[in-house]
Amino acid sequence: MDLIVATDRGLYCPAGDFHIDPWRPVPRAVITHAHSDHARFGSDVYVCHRDTAPILLKRLGDVAIETAAYGEILTRNGVELSLHPAGHVLGSAQIRVSAKGETWVASGDYKLESDGVSPAFEPIRCHVFITESTFGLPIYRWRAQAEIFAAIDLWRRENIAAGRASLLFAYALGKAQRVLAHVDPALGPIVCHGAVEAINALYREAGVALPPTRLATEIADKREYSRALILAPPSAAASPWLRRFGDYSDALASGWMQVRGNRRRRSLDRGFALSDHADWPGLVGAIEATGAERILATHGSAGALTRYLREKGLDARTLETAYGDDEDTSDGGARESEA
Amino acid sequence: MKAFAALYRRLDSATSTRAKQAAMVAFFAAAKADPAQWASAAWAVYFLAGGKPRQTAPTRLLWRLAVEGSGYPDWLCSECYGAVGDLAEMLSLILPEGGAGEEFSLDQWMRERLLPLPSLGEEERYARLRRWAEELPSDERLAFFKLITGELRVGVSRLQVVKALAEVAGVDEGRMAQRLIGYSQARRIPTAADFEALIGEVLHAEAQALDSGKPYPFYLAQSWSRPLADMLPALGPPSDWIVEWKFDGIRAELLKRGDDWRLWSRGEELISDAYPDLEPLARALPSGVALDGELVVLIPPTGEYSADSLDGLALFASLQQRLGRKVVSEKTLRELPVAFIAYDLLEIDGRDIRAEPQHERRAALERLVDRVFAEAKERGARLPLRISPTVAAETWEELATKREQARALLREGLMLKAREGAYGIGRRKGDDRTNVWWKWKLDPMSVDAVVIYAERGHGRRSGVFTDYTFAVWSAGEEAPARELVPFAKAYSGLTDAEIREMDAIVRRTTVETFGPVRSVAPTQVFELGFEGIAPSRRHRSGVAVRFPRMLRWRRDKPVAEADTLDALKALLAGKGE
Numbered sequence: 035m036d037l038i039v040a041t042d043r044g045l046y047c048p049a050g051d052f053h054i055d056p057w058r059p060v061p062r063a064v065i066t067h068a069h070s071d072h073a074r075f076g077s078d079v080y081v082c083h084r085d086t087a088p089i090l091l092k093r094l095g096d097v098a099i100e101t102a103a104y105g106e107i108l109t110r111n112g113v114e115l116s117l118h119p120a121g122h123v124l125g126s127a128q129i130r131v132s133a134k135g136e137t138w139v140a141s142g143d144y145k146l147e148s149d150g151v152s153p154a155f156e157p158i159r160c161h162v163f164i165t166e167s168t169f170g171l172p173i174y175r176w177r178a179q180a181e182i183f184a185a186i187d188l189w190r191r192e193n194i195a196a197g198r199a200s201l202l203f204a205y206a207l208g209k210a211q212r213v214l215a216h217v218d219p220a221l222g223p224i225v226c227h228g229a230v231e232a233i234n235a236l237y238r239e240a241g242v243a244l245p246p247t248r249l250a251t252e253i254a255d256k257r258e259y260s261r262a263l264i265l266a267p268p269s270a271a272a273s274p275w276l277r278r279f280g281d282y283s284d285a286l287a288s289g290w291m292q293v294r295g296n297r298r299r300r301s302l303d304r305g306f307a308l309s310d311h312a313d314w315p316g317l318v319g320a321i322e323a324t325g326a327e328r329i330l331a332t333h334g335s336a337g338a339l340t341r342y343l344r345e346k347g348l349d350a351r352t353l354e355t356a357y358g359d360d361e362d363t364s365d366g367g368a369r370e371s372e373a
Numbered sequence: 374m375k376a377f378a379a380l381y382r383r384l385d386s387a388t389s390t391r392a393k394q395a396a397m398v399a400f401f402a403a404a405k406a407d408p409a410q411w412a413s414a415a416w417a418v419y420f421l422a423g424g425k426p427r428q429t430a431p432t433r434l435l436w437r438l439a440v441e442g443s444g445y446p447d448w449l450c451s452e453c454y455g456a457v458g459d460l461a462e463m464l465s466l467i468l469p470e471g472g473a474g475e476e477f478s479l480d481q482w483m484r485e486r487l488l489p490l491p492s493l494g495e496e497e498r499y500a501r502l503r504r505w506a507e508e509l510p511s512d513e514r515l516a517f518f519k520l521i522t523g524e525l526r527v528g529v530s531r532l533q534v535v536k537a538l539a540e541v542a543g544v545d546e547g548r549m550a551q552r553l554i555g556y557s558q559a560r561r562i563p564t565a566a567d568f569e570a571l572i573g574e575v576l577h578a579e580a581q582a583l584d585s586g587k588p589y590p591f592y593l594a595q596s597w598s599r600p601l602a603d604m605l606p607a608l609g610p611p612s613d614w615i616v617e618w619k620f621d622g623i624r625a626e627l628l629k630r631g632d633d634w635r636l637w638s639r640g641e642e643l644i645s646d647a648y649p650d651l652e653p654l655a656r657a658l659p660s661g662v663a664l665d666g667e668l669v670v671l672i673p674p675t676g677e678y679s680a681d682s683l684d685g686l687a688l689f690a691s692l693q694q695r696l697g698r699k700v701v702s703e704k705t706l707r708e709l710p711v712a713f714i715a716y717d718l719l720e721i722d723g724r725d726i727r728a729e730p731q732h733e734r735r736a737a738l739e740r741l742v743d744r745v746f747a748e749a750k751e752r753g754a755r756l757p758l759r760i761s762p763t764v765a766a767e768t769w770e771e772l773a774t775k776r777e778q779a780r781a782l783l784r785e786g787l788m789l790k791a792r793e794g795a796y797g798i799g800r801r802k803g804d805d806r807t808n809v810w811w812k813w814k815l816d817p818m819s820v821d822a823v824v825i826y827a828e829r830g831h832g833r834r835s836g837v838f839t840d841y842t843f844a845v846w847s848a849g850e851e852a853p854a855r856e857l858v859p860f861a862k863a864y865s866g867l868t869d870a871e872i873r874e875m876d877a878i879v880r881r882t883t884v885e886t887f888g889p890v891r892s893v894a895p896t897q898v899f900e901l902g903f904e905g906i907a908p909s910r911r912h913r914s915g916v917a918v919r920f921p922r923m924l925r926w927r928r929d930k931p932v933a934e935a936d937t938l939d940a941l942k943a944l945l946a947g948k949g950e
Contacts, residue, residue, distance in 0.1 A: 172445050173453045173466035292466065293457050294385065295835030299869075303388050338452045345446065 037113075037131055037138045038164065040353050045140060045164065049133050050113035052081070054140050057355075064115065066142025067126035068093060069207060081108070083117050086125030088236045089207065104153065120144035121155030122310050123208030124237055130158055139324060140164040145309065146316040147179055149212045151242050157323035162330065164353065165321055168311045169289050170335035176289070176313045182306055183216040189285065189304055190221050190263060199259045199282035203302075206230045206267040208310050209287055211237045211244060213265060219245035222261030225253060227275065229267050250278060271300075289313070321348075376400065376410075377417055377479045378513040384421075384527040393529055397421070397537035405541055405572050408565065412480035415563035418571065421534045424557030425523040429487040434499050435460055435521065442503060443467045455889060458835025461518030465511070474508030484562065487520060532799050542572040550590040550798050554641050588626040588637040589663055589719045589727060593800040594788065594810040604769040607805050611772060613792055615731055616764040617716060619785040619812055621689045621905065622669035623696070627651070627713055629658040630723075636668075647698055650711050654756045657745050661723030664715045664738075665796075666761065670695065671712035673755060680746045681762040683714070686783055689919070690907040715742060716761035716788075719796055727796035734796065735763075779815050785904065786814035817902035817920075818944050820845060820936040821927055824897045825857055827879040828890050830864060838879040838891070839872055840864040843901050843921070845914070846937045857895055858938055860914035861903065866923030895932050900925040906944050914938060916945055 038047050044056030044063075052062040059076030066072055066082075068089035073080070075094050082090060084101035091097070102108055104127065108115045112134075117127035122143040129140040139160040148154035176182075186202070193200045204210040206229040214224065214234070226234060226247045234247055253259065259279050268286060270276065289309025290296045297305035312320060317339060321329055329350040331340050336352040343350035383396040404414035439450045442464075450467065457463040477486070486505070490498050509517055519525045531553070539549035552571050556563070599607065608614065624639040634655030636645040645651075648668070658664075670692045672685040691709050695701070718738035719727050726734060742760045749756045764787060766772040776787050789811040797808055822843035830839035841864065844857035867875065875897070882894040902924040909917035915938075 171453050171456055172443060172449065173457060173463060175466070293836065294462060295458055295831075295833055295837075297386075298833035299837070301388055304386055335452070335456075338449060342446075342449055 037133060037136055037162070038140065040355070044355070045353075047113060047115075047131055050110045050115060050131065052110070052115070053077075054129050055142065064129055065090065066120065066129060066140065067123055069123070069143070072142060081115075083125040083127045085240050086127070088239065089125065089233070092232065092236065118158050119153035119156050121146065121148065121152055124152045124211070124240060124242065126152060126208075128156075128158060130160065136161050138162045138164065139326075141166055141320070143168070143311055144320065145312050146320060147176070149179065149310070150215045151211045151237065151244075152208070155320070157320060159325050161326055162328040163321060163324040163326035164330045164332065165317060165339075166311065166333045167317060167331040167336045167339040168334035169292075169309065169313055170317055170331065170339035172314045174289060174292055174309075174313045175315060176292075176307060176309060179212075179216065179308065182308045183213075186213070186285075186287075186306055187218045187221065189283070190217070193283050194222060194261050196283075197260045197281070199262050199264055199279045201264045201266065201276065201279060201282045201284045202287060202306075203266055203268045203271060203284065204230075204287040204308075205310075207233050209308070210234070210265050210267075211242065212310070213287060213308070214244045214247065215242070217245075217263060222263065223248060223253070223258055225250050225259070225262050225264045227264075227266035227270055229270075230265050250275070256280065318342075374477055374479055374482055374509075374513055374517070376403070377413065378516040380417065381516040381519070381525075381527060382512070384529055390533065393527075394533060394537055397529070397534065398540050401537055401541040401572070404568070408569075410478070411565035411568040412563075413478045415565060415568035415571075416479045416483050418534065418538065418553075418568065419557055419561065419563045420520075420525045421527075421529055422531050422553060422557040423526060424561065424563075425525075426483075426488070427491070427560065428521065428523055429490040430498060430502055430521050432460065432522075434495070434502060435464060435518070437499060438502055438506060439464050439467055442506060443469070451888065455829060456836050458829055458831045459524070461522045461524065462515055464506070464518050465514040468506055468514070471506070471511040471514055472508045473510055474505075480565075482517070482520065488562070538571055547590070547798055551587055554587045554590060555637070555643060556641075558642055586628065586630065586633065586635050588628050588635070588641075589665075589725070589796075590798045591624060591626065591639055591665070592717075592797045592810060594812040595800065597789065597811040597813045601769060601773050608769075608789070608811075609806055611766055611769055613806065615735055615790045615792055616766070616772060617761045617788045617790070618764065618779065618782070619788045619814060620667040620669060620714060620761070621783060621785050622667040622692055622714070625666060625668045625713065626719075627655065627658075627662075627664040627666065627715075628720075629655055629660055629662045631660050634658070647695070647701060648711055649701060650706055650757055651713060653754060654713060654758045657749055657754070657756055657758075659722070659741075661720060662741070663718070663720035664713070665717035665719055666713050666715040668692070668711055668713055670709050671757070671759070672710065673712070673757070680742050680758070680760045683759065683762070683782075688783060688907060689905060710757065712757040712759055714759045714761050717796060730793045730795070731790050732792045776813065776815060786812065788812055814904075817904055817924070818906060818918075819900050819902040819924055820941050820944075821898050821930055821934070822861070822901045823857055823895045823932050823935045824875075824893060824899065825859060825895055826890050826892050827875075834864075834872070837872060838876045839867075841875075841899075841923075843899065844895075845941050846935060849937055849939075850933055858914045860912060860916060860938075860941065861901060861918050861921040863901060863921040863923055866902075867926070871926060898927040898930040898932060898935050899923045900927055906941070908945060914941070916941060 038045050043053060043058040043060055045054040052064050053060040054064045055066055055072040056063050057074055061078045063077035064081045068086050073090055079098045080090060081100045087099045087101045090099060102117050104117055104119055114132040116130045118130055120126040120128045120142050122145060126142060128142060131138045137160040139158050143166050144155050146155050190200045204213050210230045224247045231249055234244055238244055264279060283303045285304035285306060286302050287306045287308040289307055289311055291305030292307040327349060329343055329348055330353040332353045332355040340350035340352050380396060380400045384393050387393045404410040440447050453467055454463045535546055535549045535553055539546045626637045628635045635643060636648055638644050670687040674684045678684060695709055715738060718734050721737055764775055779786050791807050791809055794808045822845050824841045825844045826842035827838040828840040829836055842859050843861050844859045846855050847858050848855040879891060879893055882896055883891045884894055885892045901921055903918035903921040905919040907917050
């Protein structure tokens with residue numbers, strides 16, 4: 035019997051009687067991270083990393099939560115359960131499950147590059163690795179983040195010179211804070227959408243250093259906008275909230291921006307291919323580092339990734355889940371998956 | 374190449390016309406100041422204005438480069454291509470990091486490296502491509518591959534290129550538009566002298582000589598699609614307009630300068646050689662004449678005919694057999710002779726009369742055609758020339774009734790030309806009533822058809838299922854067995870929101886995948902419009918339609934009630950009525 039199986043409610047560990055990131059209510063839900071496609075409402079008890087707990091409370095309301103530190107082992111029915119950094123967002127964890135000498139790891143979402151606002155990904159040796167594959171095609175190969183942030187700063191400088199605001203769309207949880215931690219704070223004020231600012235507060239409480247940010251309502255002199263960086267979730271695009279900023283250049287920070295068509299379809303001025311997910315070399319490297327002989331892939335281009343791995347001699351299969359995007363990766367984040 | 378790749382990136386990332394304009398002006402101004410850059414700038418103009426050289430490396434070699442250069446299997450490269458929707462871009466993303474190769478100018482790249490490629494053997498060509506791809510810096514690779522695939526347009530219209538060059542040269546846009554004509558012809562090799570001729574403020578004798586064979590930029594019509602009731606308030610009475618038929622041929626400009634004549638297509642290709650049938654007409658014209666008109670296949674009657682007789686006008690499908698042919702056989706000339714239907718006169722006695730009112734140009738055109746016809750008659754010659762007849766009516770309602778006959782007469786509708794209007798440049802207009810040509814086309818023919826296959830689109834639609842194949846039923850609902858017969862592909866007519874919805878439906882209802890094509894369960898019905906229909910032996914349905922596009926999503930219509938092949942073929946029969 036497999037240690038983890040796919041059910042219509044989500045990944046399930048029969049021996050330990052808990053689900054991982056279930057998409058329907060269950061008695062006990064182990065949560066990899068607080069993005070809405072992984073942490074859904076309605077379960078009786080949530081188990082997660084302690085930095086994920088405040089975000090869960092914020093997003094799901096008053097729910098029952100048990101927390102753990104990275105590496106802490108929780109034992110249940112003879113099954114060992116532990117959380118390990120996934121490097122995706124604050125509190126994100128890979129779930130390690132071990133029983134009778136067999137170890138499985140469910141990655142949740144992860145990236146390999148250390149982003150400075152969440153603990154870096156740690157490879158965990160295992161027999162079976164359940165990996166995400168949001169960007170599971172070789173065309174997704176990220177530039178080093180220093181290069182991307184230099185490009186963002188340059189874009190800002192051009193906008194400041196032209197007297198217009200820089201409006202950057204970034205997912206409220208994780209991406210926005212990563213941007214905050216790396217852009218040049220000396221260039222001008224940073225204004226955050228309320229949804230972003232709420233998460234900023236949780237990051238700061240968890241001890242992550244972020245530069246000063248303000249809400250739009252705290253800006254009295256509108257001329258300040260012409261030098262400002264404005265951070266908003268993609269869902270704020272085309273909303274009346276944007277009207278106050280006057281002339282602006284807009285951009286989106288998302289892995290989907292690697293492909294020009296995705297940017298052009300959204301009629302954005304700029305697209306920065308900055309992702310909190312592993313790119314292709316990242317996925318292949320992470321899989322290799324686990325030493326696993328069996329790979330199960332979820333999300334995105336699982337079909338391509340698993341076929342590639344099978345041709346390399348691994349036992350790799352696609353696992354149907356309700357995470358992230360649908361079967362095809364090329365939508366450009368038009369659906370609000372947190373990429 | 375660095376400068377051009379940077380321009381390409383700037384244009385590609387700019388969304389506003391203003392930003393694109395500024396990028397081009399900066400690029401051309403920098404080039405103008407440095408004669409060493411003129412040849413490369415000439416190439417840049419060529420590409421931006423829509424020029425496409427012969428593909429210097431076949432897609433087969435580029436694909437091999439993708440597979441061998443990346444080290445990934447063919448099927449994985451296919452997956453990547455599907456997600457990107459553009460071969461040049463896919464290559465630039467899938468190949469390993471580029472190098473920091475030596476800088477070559479765009480002119481060197483084209484003349485010394487890319488253009489000689491086709492003369493080399495397959496292996497040598499591939500070896501060079503692979504070496505170049507490895508040496509080029511990553512951020513120049515996209516522009517480089519675009520040079521090879523020729524799909525280099527970056528949302529810049531020709532008019533914008535004209536504006537930018539006019540600004541840099543300090544000449545007016547009309548002058549620049551004319552200088553640019555013929556510039557982006559297929560096999561042309563632009564040179565430093567070409568760029569100099571473009572940006573020079575004063576045309577010296579040499580440039581003037583170059584100019585002499587150049588036509589005037591075409592004046593393009595706007596679509597009139599508002600209701601009949603709007604016509605009188607918006608356009609005034611029909612007497613303010615010259616009304617003509619809209620022909621279903623190809624637009625062309627016929628130029629006679631000295632003893633030389635030239636025929637230019639609307640795509641600004643020189644096409645004189647493909648239509649030797651027009652030679653007698655060209656010889657009969659006086660020097661210093663520019664005629665705007667329509668090229669059609671027309672079998673002349675055996676007896677007498679007047680200059681405005683359109684007897685013998687053939688289907689567009691006949692003209693199609695003459696398009697794109699370089700060598701024309703005697704048989705073709707006999708069976709599918711072309712004629713030029715003149716509808717405007719832009720130059721007479723070497724004088725540019727485009728600023729004169731439409732009705733005066735029309736009068737001058739009539740005088741010219743009458744004279745040429747009379748002279749020919751004396752010689753007993755028959756010329757492949759006609760003048761576009763005007764359509765007279767007191768009211769718009771009356772004209773609407775006449776318009777209904779267009780299809781039976783093998784025409785597309787009516788043209789409305791403001792009597793007092795000048796001949797403009799491109800698709801630009803003043804207000805509704807002056808300086809404008811309206812095309813008042815018939816409503817398209819349409820059937821309700823079912824989507825059965827889908828493919829991903831390109832450019833800003835890359836990765837999304839936007840191109841659909843449509844089918845109609847082989848028989849009516851009562852038939853014991855019937856099937857869906859594909860007859861047309863269409864990709865336009867949907868809003869972005871509808872495209873997203875269809876994309877999701879395609880993904881949800883996919884039955885099978887054949888490479889880039891997915892067959893889908895027949896669940897969606899669209900009203901599919903098209904401009905024309907002709908019998909076809911190449912299509913399983915037995916018909917070919919022109920300009921198919923989606924008019925309406927028939928969410929109300931069950932698939933079983935979509936139209937039948939008989940309904941489609943009835944439109945075919947209706948044509949001749």
